[in-house]
Every structure is written in structure tokens, then in C-alpha cells.
Amino acid sequence: MNLSAETLEKIETTIPKYPEKRSAVMPLLHFVQSEQKYISNEAIEWIAEKLEIEPINVLEVVTFFPYYRQEKLGTVHVRVCRTLSCALMGAYKLGDELEKALDCKMGHTKEDGSVTLEYGECLAACGTGPVVLVDEDLYEKLNQTEAVGPMLEEIKKRAQAGAATE
Amino acid sequence: MAAVERKILLKHADEDYYSPSIDSYLEQGGYEGLKKALAEKPEDLREAVKDSGLRGRGGAGFSCGIKWSLVDRKSGKPIYLICNCDESEPGTFKDRQLVHKDPHQLIEGMMISAFANDVALAFIYIREEMPLGAKILEKAIEEARAKNLVGENILGSGYSCDIVVHRGAGAYICGEETGLIESMEGKRPYPRIKPPFFPAVLGLYQCPTIVNNVETLCNVVHVVNMGVEEYTKIGRHGNTGTRIWCVSGMVKNPGYYEIEPMTMKEFLYDVCGGPLPGRKFKGCIPGGGSMKILGAEETYTDREGKSFSFDEIIVDYDGIAAAGSMSGSSGMMILDDSTDIVEALANITAFYAHESCGQCTPCREGSLWTKKITARMCTGGARPQDVDLLYDMAGNIGGRTVCPMGYSTTWPVQSYIEKFRDEFDSKAQANECGMKSFDERLIEK
Ligand SMILES: Cc1cc2nc3c(=O)[nH]c(=O)nc-3n(C[C@H](O)[C@H](O)[C@H](O)COP(=O)(O)O)c2cc1C
Ligand code: FES
Numbered sequence A: 001m002n003l004s005a006e007t008l009e010k011i012e013t014t015i016p017k018y019p020e021k022r023s024a025v026m027p028l029l030h031f032v033q034s035e036q037k038y039i040s041n042e043a044i045e046w047i048a049e050k051l052e053i054e055p056i057n058v059l060e061v062v063t064f065f066p067y068y069r070q071e072k073l074g075t076v077h078v079r080v081c082r083t084l085s086c087a088l089m090g091a092y093k094l095g096d097e098l099e100k101a102l103d104c105k106m107g108h109t110k111e112d113g114s115v116t117l118e119y120g121e122c123l124a125a126c127g128t129g130p131v132v133l134v135d136e137d138l139y140e141k142l143n144q145t146e147a148v149g150p151m152l153e154e155i156k157k158r159a160q161a162g163a164a165t166e
Numbered sequence B: 001m002a003a004v005e006r007k008i009l010l011k012h013a014d015e016d017y018y019s020p021s022i023d024s025y026l027e028q029g030g031y032e033g034l035k036k037a038l039a040e041k042p043e044d045l046r047e048a049v050k051d052s053g054l055r056g057r058g059g060a061g062f063s064c065g066i067k068w069s070l071v072d073r074k075s076g077k078p079i080y081l082i083c084n085c086d087e088s089e090p091g092t093f094k095d096r097q098l099v100h101k102d103p104h105q106l107i108e109g110m111m112i113s114a115f116a117n118d119v120a121l122a123f124i125y126i127r128e129e130m131p132l133g134a135k136i137l138e139k140a141i142e143e144a145r146a147k148n149l150v151g152e153n154i155l156g157s158g159y160s161c162d163i164v165v166h167r168g169a170g171a172y173i174c175g176e177e178t179g180l181i182e183s184m185e186g187k188r189p190y191p192r193i194k195p196p197f198f199p200a201v202l203g204l205y206q207c208p209t210i211v212n213n214v215e216t217l218c219n220v221v222h223v224v225n226m227g228v229e230e231y232t233k234i235g236r237h238g239n240t241g242t243r244i245w246c247v248s249g250m251v252k253n254p255g256y257y258e259i260e261p262m263t264m265k266e267f268l269y270d271v272c273g274g275p276l277p278g279r280k281f282k283g284c285i286p287g288g289g290s291m292k293i294l295g296a297e298e299t300y301t302d303r304e305g306k307s308f309s310f311d312e313i314i315v316d317y318d319g320i321a322a323a324g325s326m327s328g329s330s331g332m333m334i335l336d337d338s339t340d341i342v343e344a345l346a347n348i349t350a351f352y353a354h355e356s357c358g359q360c361t362p363c364r365e366g367s368l369w370t371k372k373i374t375a376r377m378c379t380g381g382a383r384p385q386d387v388d389l390l391y392d393m394a395g396n397i398g399g400r401t402v403c404p405m406g407y408s409t410t411w412p413v414q415s416y417i418e419k420f421r422d423e424f425d426s427k428a429q430a431n432e433c434g435m436k437s438f439d440e441r442l443i444e445k
Helices: A005-017 A021-036 A041-051 A055-064 A084-088 A091-102 A145-165 B022-027 B032-038 B042-051 B064-069 B094-101 B103-116 B131-146 B177-184 B214-226 B264-271 B317-322 B341-355 B361-379 B386-394 B405-419 B421-430
Strands: A076-081 A115-120 A132-134 A137-139 B080-085 B121-126 B162-167 B209-213 B243-249 B255-259 B281-285 B299-301 B307-309 B331-336
Touching: A005 A021, A005 A041, A021 A041, A021 A055, A021 B162, A041 A055, A076 A091, A076 A145, A084 A091, A084 B243, A084 B331, A084 B341, A091 A115, A091 A145, A132 A145, A137 A145, B022 B103, B022 B131, B032 B103, B032 B214, B042 B064, B042 B103, B042 B214, B064 B209, B064 B214, B080 B103, B080 B177, B080 B214, B094 B103, B094 B131, B094 B214, B094 B243, B103 B121, B103 B131, B103 B162, B103 B214, B121 B131, B121 B177, B131 B162, B177 B209, B209 B214, B255 B264, B264 B281, B341 B361, B341 B405, B341 B421, B361 B386, B361 B405, B361 B421, B386 B405, B386 B421, B405 B421
Parallel strands: A076 A115, B080 B121, B080 B209, B121 B162, B243 B331
Antiparallel strands: A076 A132, A132 A137, B243 B255, B281 B331, B299 B307
């Protein structure tokens, strides 16, 4: 497994925080995915060995949770909340707009790997819907046109920066 | 006089002078409650929390003090405390405010609760979709550790306890306490059956475990600071303290509001500004997407047979229960006359179909079928008998599953149909109807 020194250090300091090693499976998956953009079979085996469990014990967690991916996520991960409060405020119209503006099909990753665009469930920000989570940043009140522009710019900036480092 | 907010937990959160830093919290007298608590006997603190009447803010509204009293203290096993910050019930966004804007209030509440229950290790389970919240908490814990408020020998008291932040990965079921525990153990979050797996006896690693919501634990700080007598003056009997209500949907001023019990009319008009211009309220989902809807035109009858209107419903645990629903996670979603009720239900059933963990057949299959039928009612292809079919099917889910999530499919379906039957019939009979409130892709077929 090729992991950065920083990720390896995070992994080493996290495991002993838990009374039982197996509990660290979620944080380890988070660390690996944030570096590699997905969870490979190699990663599953590596984590299993690290935590002294069987690979199936890791795989069952990976396949249960929507956040863990076995296929590479785009450089920028865009999640549009589609649950009731946001839907009432225009989440689906927003989804359409983003599909067009980013030239990316909803529920897919662009071929060049720059953007993943998806609908997601309630992001716990319903009072300011519709909302979108761009990587770790929340954008709110996106039924106001002037709010969408800056978000799109940021998405494009990150996508380009990602392409430059590849 | 217009009804107003009563800010206790959110007193400083949105003020210009305030930040999530420990200095900000200390300036406002933070961690005095912990100092006070460490000088007391743990059993006295537990008694005080019981006497305060504090009820859980996460969903069920169970007495916090009684929950603590059920912890098995004789087993000799370690006792764990887990703060539930999974906040994923549709319509709920109060824990987000508490964590992002005042993390030390939560940490103080956790340390007091941990000390009161002889807990040696505490966790915060925070949903994946709050990455910033997790960072803020990590930083706050480090700040508190540097000041000896978390960790070894806290403030020289001889008591030690650490807090670990654990991030979820996008599954609603991790909010259910036993699913959460399974997830903390590194497994799939399939809820455990009760009995025997009551967390107070057989929780994390089969040890006694307390699971409390963020807002509940923040309230503990104020119970200790104010004392039981002052605290119980807030709110009303059986509903002590304030509650933070999250209001979203078709209302003039959506947002989070910390209030004492008041009527629905006072709340929706004085506090939330009333309906949007030219609109009329149709109803409200009072405690997160799982709960039964309250119709705005409906007449309610309480247990004593007294009838009252929507406007007169008291916005607290018992008031909403008297109207036949539950205050749940206090996520209030407002619908108005522009909202198509069938489409709203189709949206909600799609959520629960997506989030069913799949362990129990009635919930796994039933939630998918409710999604399918409501979808075809909206997009065409429904049959006139679908309304009865849908209603009947929903009645066979809740109560037949390991965890209470079955009701999250049952309650919305039943209550929406009972209260707005006409709209369902006309959709099912029309067979082909355009979408009104949202549009086609709301419904993934
Ligand atoms: C399906 C389901 C989802 C839940 N989600 C949450 C949640 O996101 N946050 C929460 O605090 N409680 C949630 N609960 C309630 C918890 O199981 C538990 O009762 C609560 O955390 C206890 O805390 P309290 O007593 O302080 O309210 C959920 C319950 C169920 C059945
Ligand atoms: S419904 Fe979109 S954040 Fe809750």
C-alpha cells in the first residue's frame, strides 16, 4: 500500500484511541479514501491486516455505507440534498442547473475524473435549503441565482487544480 | 404580547463577540459547571438530572435521569458514554448549530455526564456530512485537554476521561442507538434487538453504555449551573427546559429557534413570521420526517376528550403528543397550499427506502414498495386501489422490525392518507398527472 507519511501517521495515532482495534475500521477507511479517492481491494486487505480482522469484515462496511466508494470519486465531490425541505425549495431545479453548468450527469463522475455530481439525503441544513456539499464545504440558499455562481466557480477552480497536479 | 425565543443553549452562539474557541467559552463563564460538578458526588448529580425533568432531545423524549439510573453499575465492566451527533432525521439541524458554534458547551456537558456516571471513555459519533463539525470538535477537545478539562486527572480531581470523535459514513440508521453502537464496533450498523441489548446493560463492547443526543448533553451543563429549582422553572411540568426547533419548508422565516412551550400559532406566526405571502399553511411535520403530519385545518382531541385546533397545539413533547404525533427530533417541516401532499410523501418514502439498513424484511421490502407506489401515483401508472394498498401495507411495517425505524415508513404513509385522502384518490385515479410541487426526477422509479 502506497500511503503518504501523513496518512500513515494518522492511522497509527487513531488505532490506539479505541479499546478494540476493529473499531478503527471507519476512520481508517476515511483516511485511505481521502488520499486515494476510493477503497481498492488492496486497501481492504491492508486495513484488515492492520486491524487483525478478515478482509470481509472491512468489505461489509465499505459496501454498506454510501460514502465509501469502490470506484474513484471525482477530484471535486458535489452532493445536492434532495430531501423534502430542500426539494420544496427547488433542489431538483438546482440539480438540473448543475448538470448543465458542470456538463456532468447526475449520479456520475465525469470521464476526465474532475467532478462527481450526486443527489444526497438530508444534510442537516434544511432551514437554508436548497443546500449543496462541495467536498467539505456547505453552500446554502441556492435557489437565489447569485448564490450559485460563486459555488460553480469554486467547483471549477478545484477541478482545474486537481487536473494540474495529476 | 408576541411570543419570543428564550435562548439558553444558543445564548452566545450567533453573537458577534462569540467564537467556537475555548477563550470565548471561558469568558462567558464556561466550564464553571464542570468545576462545580467535580466537587459533588456522582450520585447526587445523577439525582439532580433526574429531578430536573430533562428529557432526551434525540427522538424518543425519554427521561435522561432515568436512562442514567438504568446503567448497570455492578457488572465491573467499564461504562461508556456516546454523544449522538448523527443528526440525520429529515428536517433537523439543531445539533449542527450547537457543534459548530459552541463546541465547548457540548464538551462540558459530556464531561459532567461522564463524571456523573463513572465513565472512563466517551465518544462523539458525528455524521460524515459534517466534516467541519468533526474538525471543530477535535480542535475543541485539544483546547480543553491543554487546560486539563479533558484527559488525565481533570482539574486535579483524580477523575480521568477522554473523548474520541468518530465519523460516520452517510447512513441514517447510525442515529439509532444500537445501530450506532454496532458501527462504533466497526461492523455494519444493523440495530440490535431489545431485550437483551439495552445499551445501559449490554452496549458498546457488551459494556454498559449511555447514548445521549447533543442537545440533551448540552442541557446538563445548565441543570448543574442553574440548579434543579431554577431549571425546572423553564418550560412546563413534564417538558422542562427549552427546546431548539428547526423550521424549514414553506414558511416566511425558516431557521432554528430555542423556545419554551408556546402555541403553534404563536410559534408559527410570532416567531417564524407566518406563511409565505398569499399562501396558507397546509400542515406541519412536527418532529422530523418520521413523524405523523399535523393538518392545519384539523380538529384534534386530547385524551380527556377536549378538542382543540392546529393553532392551539402546544409546541413541546406533551402538546404534540396530545395532537397524536411526536416532537421527535424537533425538526419541523412546514407545508402550504402549494405543496402536493402525494409528492411530499413520495419524497419522504424515497428517503426511508434509501436508508433502511435492510436487516428486517418488513422495513426493507415495505419501504421500497411505499416508494414505488407513491412514485407511480405522481408520475402516472397508478391504479385506483393503490391508495388502500399503500395504506394497508404501511400498517404492516412499524412494530414488526428490530428497531423503531419501521414506524418511519408507517407513520407518514398512514397519517398523510388519513388526513388528505382526497388528494391521494384523485392522483391514483387520474393515472397520469404532471408533478406540481417538484418535478419528475424527485421520483427515482
Ligand atoms: C431510525 C432512528 C434514527 C435515529 N436518529 C437519531 C439521530 O440522528 N440523532 C439522535 O440524537 N438520535 C437519533 N435517534 C434516537 C436514538 O436511538 C437515541 O434514542 C437517542 O440518541 C438517545 O438520546 P436522548 O435520550 O438524549 O434523546 C434515532 C432513532 C431511530 C430509531
Ligand atoms: S432537507 Fe436538505 S438539508 Fe435537510
